[in-house]
Amino acid sequence: MQLSYIWILDYKNDERKLGSFISSQSKYREQWMIMKREREEIRPEGPNNCIPKFCFGFSVPEIDKIMEDRLPTNQKSRLKWPQSQAKTLLGIDNALEADLTGRLPVDILSSITSLISLREAATTSILSKRWRYIWRTSSNLDLDAKNMLGHFLYLDHFKRQPTQWKQKQKGRFVRWANHILELYVGKNVDSFRVEYPLGSDHGCDVDRWIQFAIDMQVQKLDINLLDDHLSDLYHDLYKFPYWLFAQAGKRPKIKHLSLNFCSLSIPENYNGLNSLSSLSLKKISLNQENVYNILTSCPSLEWFSISECRCPFRLKLSSGCRSLRLRHLRIFRCEPLERVEIHDAVSVASIEYDAKMFGQVLLKNSAQPVRLCVTLQSDRRTLQSDRRTLQPDPRTQIAYVLGTLAKDFPLVETLLVSTPYAQVDLISKHLTTFTRLKQLKLLGVRFRKILLDLTSAFLEAAPSLVELEMDLHLPCSEDDRIKRQKIIEGADYREHKKIPLKEYCQHQRLKKVELRGFSACPIEFDLAVLLLKNAILLEKMRIVLEITPYLGDGECWVMGLSKTKIEREKILKILGPEVPSTVDLVLV
């Protein structure tokens, strides 16, 4: 087999040719698939399910704990920055002696199969007689297209549009899922996930799957039926069968529920879901009554995240006379919601909301959050229903963040400002001070022209700042590209520009800076130099080349490198001379 490995590695630049040859030779097929898969993992492309996610956390220990708890055991790798694993096929031959005493007990083998994908776990059934049923006791069940089809077919699967084909595929998925559940012989499922664009079809089957999960004492349930192509989004959705959870004599176990594209309308003070500690809703239609009922029925709810849901103009989060145990609240792109009142949330520590609700997130009798994330709106917004005349203006939004936010939330220690599409040209100089702010993350920064001004303004507004993170998505104009080539090739940054450092704010406390999505645009070098020179106590600067768009709830995608290949050594060479001796520069 050695020869074939070398052959494959030699031909890695000519995949297609080799691919078709290899596929025709069954004995190499498996190795070829493995190699292709490994390379895909290094360059994430394709549907969202393939892009690695990174849960960077909340800087609030109690919420970080919930975040970890919510992750199924086979997704715990999301807690770490994804490492590109360059596995070499040639490392396979460890001289393995036939040591028959090394038999691992069945429950351990079952834990191991729970940690690999369902599809791979199923292939372990042919290893030996003993292994035939082990995968069928896995504690994680992920019923989705990726497991049904495998990585490569999955990439093509959703590209086809014709409705007849889609209907047929839905049937196929349902049959496959039913087959898996029939084969299952375990007693406990920790995490049960269904993800397929069924929309409102096959509701009875989904009900049965949920019943199955409940019978298996599921703790984490995730139902995602999102069908992107349905035109009328809120018509006749799948009704989440909450009634299945209140079964006579059994105490409900479920702790984490995540729903996408269903309808949820539970009665007030409903018992079945009272063990829920986190609830995450997407594309669900909510009204004041639903929300009230949810909060009264889930007294232990600590994490509540609603995104892209249909909500009324005003929403009151309260559960009557009982105080809310909420610690983390996220409201993202809910239309036409404008105002939220949070009552009696005595432990609320983290709130994430959209800029259009600036000044309209009111805390009544609640704690002041220490962590805040605000998402600025872009100029172009797609509205699903009636068009509102209110068009958000990124300029006023930034002015609000720098001018008024600190007054509304005076205790904030960690601030994330996420700016998906906004292009801003000027900032007003009206600043208030964030007296307690220690950690600032500017995510999705696209402000090229005022990048340095904006950074300086934030530094001025946050004198106690210790950590600054910026995730840069800077577009590079043609001019910039030429300049960048010159800088990279000639390593002659110094001749390129002299930054008037005195015009920008000097900072007395900043110790750590992280710049992500660094694409070696000239302005990014300017930014790095500004921070290196003006932050007097700076200890560490970390530059990461990957772009990391924020997903909310303390999580981001790690989207691989930008299109231009920039060598780390070149960047180091260029920035090296600008780095003061007290600072540690790290390139990831």
Next chain:
Amino acid sequence: MANNGENPSPDVGGKTVKLKADDGEIFEVEEAVAMELQTVKSFFDDDGVSYDTVVPLLNVSSTALAKVIQYCRRAVELRAKSGDDEGANEKAREEREGLEAELVREESDEGIKELILAANYLNIKDMLSFLCRAVGDRIKNKSVEYVRRFFVLENDFSPEEEERTRNEVAWAFEGVDAD
């Protein structure tokens, strides 16, 4: 069997516990570290057992026990370091992950299996969980033959049985050619 690492010696002054591996080798460890091993903890939780008693761990080899003790010792230290301070917590967590990664990186497949058996018998939840994850990572994306060799398995299916099992999970083997 000779102990190929140094026999980790305990701090002077604390209470220690003696653990005996399968070949008779005795390991003396601090009480806090020994209590990480739930099996040892429940051994002493029984009434009437004095802390001087040597705990017999007949199912654990001395090499594995040495590594387990080394890991638990560092884990206990790291846990003591992380207090309420956010930064210290983060750092301790990173160090623990580094420790785990280092432990698994150097182990052969046989070594990892041995450690799993030890961690299972000694009932050390955290250690068992990262070891299982390490095995999961090692067998992910590997061929059936590789996994068979990893676990040292004989294909004891009869041809008909194998055929039947393959049919049950045929969908998991499909997908080489396009739809």
